[in-house]
Amino acid sequence: MTEFTGWSKSSRSSGADDGNCVECRVTWRKSTRSGSGDDSSCLEARPQAGGFQVRDSKLGHDSPIFDLGAPDFTALLAAAE
Numbered sequence: 272m273t274e275f276t277g278w279s280k281s282s283r284s285s286g287a288d289d290g291n292c293v294e295c296r297v298t299w300r301k302s303t304r305s306g307s308g309d310d311s312s313c314l315e316a317r318p319q320a321g322g323f324q325v326r327d328s329k330l331g332h333d334s335p336i337f338d339l340g341a342p343d344f345t346a347l348l349a350a351a352e
Contacts, residue, residue: 301328316344 299315315328323344326334339347 299326299328 297317297319299317301315302313313328314325316323316325319338322338322340324336324338325344325347326336328334
């Protein structure tokens with residue numbers, strides 16, 4: 272499976288579009304318990320300020336992205352076990 276990444280602007284950058292900022296790539300991570308095929312049923316997650324984002328790995332870039340706070344993400348992981 273190809274890993275895609277998104278850009279994340281540093282929280283220390285100004286809000287202006289003057290180019291004085293740093294952006295970092297944030298990689299989607301797939302569970303190590305997921306199968307290796309492209310048709311594996313699993314979610315991908317990546318950290319975000321204050322929580323996490325999750326998406327369906329089968330859909331990749333076409334997947335809707337859900338923003339979860341840290342407590343909700345923890346609850347999702349506990350429910351999946």
